[in-house]
Amino acid sequence: MSLRRVVITGSGVVSPFGEGVKALMDGIHNNSSAVKYMDGWDQYVGLQSLVAAPVDTIDEKRIPRQKRRSMGRMSIFAALAADEAIADSGISLQAEDLWRMGCVIGSTMGSAKSINDTFETMLPDKDLSRLNSTMFFQCMSHTAAVNTAQYLGLVGTVMAPAAACASALHSIGTAYDLIRLGRQDVVLCGGAEELHPTVTGSFDILFATSTGHNDSPQTTPRPFDRDRDGLVCGEGCGILVLEEYERAVKRGATIYAEVTGFCTTANGIHVSQSNRDSMTVCMKRALAEAGISPERIDYISAHATATVQGDAEEAEAVRELFADNVPISSLKGHIGHTLGASGAIELIASLMMMKNSIIYPTRNLENIADDCSGICHVTEPRSAEISAILKNGFAFGGINAALVCQKV
Amino acid sequence: MTEEEIIEKTNRVFEESFEIEPGRLKADAHIFTDLGLDSLDIVDLVVALQSSFGVKIRTDEKVREIRTLGDVYSFIARVKNGEQD
Numbered sequence: 145m146s147l148r149r150v151v152i153t154g155s156g157v158v159s160p161f162g163e164g165v166k167a168l169m170d171g172i173h174n175n176s177s178a179v180k181y182m183d184g185w186d187q188y189v190g191l192q193s194l195v196a197a198p199v200d201t202i203d204e205k206r207i208p209r210q211k212r213r214s215m216g217r218m219s220i221f222a223a224l225a226a227d228e229a230i231a232d233s234g235i236s237l238q239a240e241d242l243w244r245m246g247c248v249i250g251s252t253m254g255s256a257k258s259i260n261d262t263f264e265t266m267l268p269d270k271d272l273s274r275l276n277s278t279m280f281f282q283c284m285s286h287t288a289a290v291n292t293a294q295y296l297g298l299v300g301t302v303m304a305p306a307a308a309c310a311s312a313l314h315s316i317g318t319a320y321d322l323i324r325l326g327r328q329d330v331v332l333c334g335g336a337e338e339l340h341p342t343v344t345g346s347f348d349i350l351f352a353t354s355t356g357h358n359d360s361p362q363t364t365p366r367p368f369d370r371d372r373d374g375l376v377c378g379e380g381c382g383i384l385v386l387e388e389y390e391r392a393v394k395r396g397a398t399i400y401a402e403v404t405g406f407c408t409t410a411n412g413i414h415v416s417q418s419n420r421d422s423m424t425v426c427m428k429r430a431l432a433e434a435g436i437s438p439e440r441i442d443y444i445s446a447h448a449t450a451t452v453q454g455d456a457e458e459a460e461a462v463r464e465l466f467a468d469n470v471p472i473s474s475l476k477g478h479i480g481h482t483l484g485a486s487g488a489i490e491l492i493a494s495l496m497m498m499k500n501s502i503i504y505p506t507r508n509l510e511n512i513a514d515d516c517s518g519i520c521h522v523t524e525p526r527s528a529e530i531s532a533i534l535k536n537g538f539a540f541g542g543i544n545a546a547l548v549c550q551k552v
Numbered sequence: 553m554t555e556e557e558i559i560e561k562t563n564r565v566f567e568e569s570f571e572i573e574p575g576r577l578k579a580d581a582h583i584f585t586d587l588g589l590d591s592l593d594i595v596d597l598v599v600a601l602q603s604s605f606g607v608k609i610r611t612d613e614k615v616r617e618i619r620t621l622g623d624v625y626s627f628i629a630r631v632k633n634g635e636q637d
Contacts, residue, residue: 273599273602274603275599276595276600277592278592
């Protein structure tokens, strides 16, 4: 059985820089930071990290009420990003066979605010009668995928891979498989996530958050830096339109890149700590599937969240495969760690870098840490022809994911 | 509770919970065909009315007979003031 080729023909984003791919890229281009002090978070006893990268304003009323009522914050992000991605792709949904069009959007869990609100409503008096009809639809794990598919009327495969911070790459990898195996022709895919003190708290109690910059939010997170002290949570959604190659060519679509390799592995060693050997295997296998050697990669979009242990493991894994030959940067210093959305948002930013022949640096990387050295860090914007991208994503649970995209 | 108070509070529920413009909130408006509510909205209507009026109506069989906004006013009046049909 021959596998079909899969290309990316559209993208949409809601990020801490606002709505749209342009807002994201303007923020990165200007080397801005979307990280800020979060008012009110200091009421949570024991929460040490009081900074985050929130999405400030979104036009949610654009979504009809009866479609919006089952959407928590992350699903609203997803619907708006999907709107942009569909428009960008030039696909007219009215003209499509919607049974051949899927929607695969992952997240760490359901809407964090909705889950919290549900229990805060129900538990004080153990009274279920105050719960409204749509809270469950906001809380369920496939909420972003389901709500986006309902919003757009998609009736093909609807799935929601949940792999914490690797959820978006799992979604894109799944979409890639669905199309190359001939099960779908077009798939909207990506990841969504939303901020909540309890989300930051889940990292905070493990001492994985940045806690030393509450008074200077824009100086953190600091991926690969000597003084990095942990991650900063962000929120948003990235959606890509993946499409079967021949079909995309036939309709004259703009093709950003071809997805040529994907791999996901687990480390089998530790539930929270990253592991360099399993990361290396993951990247190697993604490259092997793409049929290219490490030297052919022109840019690595790192996962690098600025945790002490995670960055060092990723740097070591990259060093083993690429030495200091391939430029690498992390966008977490600009937009924080958008968790289940990060793989998609950062891949879209990487595709824009490919399109515009520029590589943006790791913000807040001022002094390369000894345990992150020996790889080709980008600390200033640089012009570069990019033919192949490697996007890394790693997650709690010992999950690794790597995706290769190449210019067509 | 006066009729005016019931109407005002009920209409506020429809404006805030279902984003319906005040001008459409007429007593003879059918809550499904005119105001666009559906079965999920009825669950939320009950929750919102319970909260607004401090009543327990979730298991009241008469809820199923509501068709118009006027029916909602009458239903609340009956529950709140003990009025009989």
